[in-house]
Amino acid sequence: MFAFIHKNKKTITFGAGILLILAFIVNMMGYQDLRQSILIIVTIIAGIPIAVKAFQALRMRAFSIEMLVTIAVIGALFIGEYVESAVVTFLFLFGDYLEVRTLEKTRSSLKGLVDMAPQEATLIRGETTVTVPVEEVIEGDRVVIRTGGKVPVDGRIVNGHASLNEAAITGESVPASKKLGDKVFGSTVIDSGYIEIIAEKVGDDTTFAKIIELVEEAQESKSKTEKFLNKFANVYTPTVVALSVVVYVLTRDLHLAITFLVIACPGALIIGAPVSSVAGIGNGAKNGVLIKGGEVMDRFSKVDTLVFDKTGTLTKGKPEVTAIKALGVYPEQELLQLVAQAEMASEHHLGQTIVKEAKSRDILLGEQPQSVKVIKGNGLAAVVAEKRLVIGNRKLMNTEQIDISSEAEAYAIKREKAGNTAIFAAIDGKVAGIFSIADQIREDAVPALAQMRANGIKKIVMLTGDNQHTAELVAHALGLDEFHAELLPEDKVAHVKKLKQQGHVVAMAGDGVNDAPVIATADIGLAMGEGGTDISMETADVVLMADKLMQFSHAYSLSKATIRNMKQNTFFAVGIVGVLLAGVLMGSIHLASGMFIHEASVLIVILNGMRLLGFNKKKKQASKSLEPVNGGI
Known part of the structure; x- marks a missing residue:
């Protein structure tokens, strides 16, 4: 029944x-x-x-x-x-x-996401192409996508190039150019071009599938206000019944008591908070911002201090080798070959930059390095062609008791003052060369940080493992309140704990891989990474899919707007119930008319919550006096 x-x-x-x-x-x-x-x-x-x-x-x-x-x-x-x-x-x-x-x-944003999921995939098997349901694609399959087609799985391009609309993942409708070796994500659409990819993540493991899962979980989770209101309803209902009995005992008017009972229903109060929360989370998903639930939204709105990693967060995260200085017996090309071969074992962006430089020069890297030892935050040691290489910063050279000559130190400082990160490369116990690597400050960094200050952020701090000179250049260019350089992951955690002890509500933004510990330590952990890495999705409270600081600003503004909307609904609902009850006791409001007003108030709080679906802080331009920062740092 x-x-x-x-x-x-x-x-x-x-x-x-x-x-x-x-x-x-x-x-x-x-x-x-x-x-x-x-x-x-x-x-x-x-x-x-x-x-x-x-x-x-x-x-x-x-x-x-x-x-x-x-x-x-x-x-x-x-x-x-x-x-x-x-x-x-x-x-x-x-x-x-x-x-x-x-x-x-x-919840339409979630339904819209689900509708974007591709249903079929075209695979190359042997000499023929076959079309299969997307569920049948397995890792390692070679997938073909043509103009107008949807990418069915996550993978890397092994043939062709194309312009892709990645709005399903990033919230950005501007097409992104993709070429050989680039990563592509399931449910993105080819505007023009042709590509073949090797499937790396399929089914529920794709980035798109995880986005849907996260949004579903977030919309089901409750904020502190919602949890309070649910408990409140359990106390409020029997209280109203008791009060209606009191009204009857005092007035002997059964009709008045019944009217009191109905009009006191807190419908608008109970529905007001959930509709604001769901609409806010839906807006975030539509704009490439994954906010993991109402409670996260509540905490995020109270943040007054931002802490940033540098590389990949305040900077573009696409560093390039700007110079290679050979200091020993190994010429530049041979030095690059040895160091790049060692760095093949590293997942760090600076190590991968050196590998990328070697490949761009068509240098053959050969077999994998041996006896690899990664020293977190400092570099690595490995054996390549029977030579022991130590590659990293000054701390690593000192730890390994490798002397840095005055010539090498002077050159490194000069490069760092010019905005480069200096990477020392030692072979068999002697510094053989220095690699200069530079990144670019994000174009949207200055306006995004200015927007967040205008919305209530009081302090912005940068914590980085990079050298003091480069960190100072970035901090000065962006007008940061303070910065700390040459830090290990545990040092960053200590700094965030100190800020929290001082009474600050801290949001930490990092790349979601090396910064996972400090992201987990902050009141709000925010991961920025193209497409969102697995660890960023698991560790962070907020994930920015388009990897843009303006999305961070939008997320912060959205959290404040959502909590403000929730409070508006709560105050309105309580006010309406109070007015109605007063009207009932004064005899000016009757059962049917009161119920009509009551249901109208429910509709009003719902419509007020739905306004959040159209909230888009990104469209509000920063002050014209704020110019984007360009150039190497």
């Missing part, structure tokens, strides 16, 4: 509405007895779903709004107020229908 009622609730609602209209038509024709019968039928038809929900809640030891309405309707039938019993049950059901419809709209 429960399943039948739930499945046909819409039909029951509109059937009751039609019968209610018929009752008023019959009344105008003078058939009073028939009108009474129709009103009783309406009350029963519309009242059963309400009573069923009240019973289900009671079985779970919860006192629901439906229980208040059920008690009030039974009382109205008892005293012969058939018009009011019929109108109240219909309005309650109709209000519930509107709530469901509007909540579905607030």
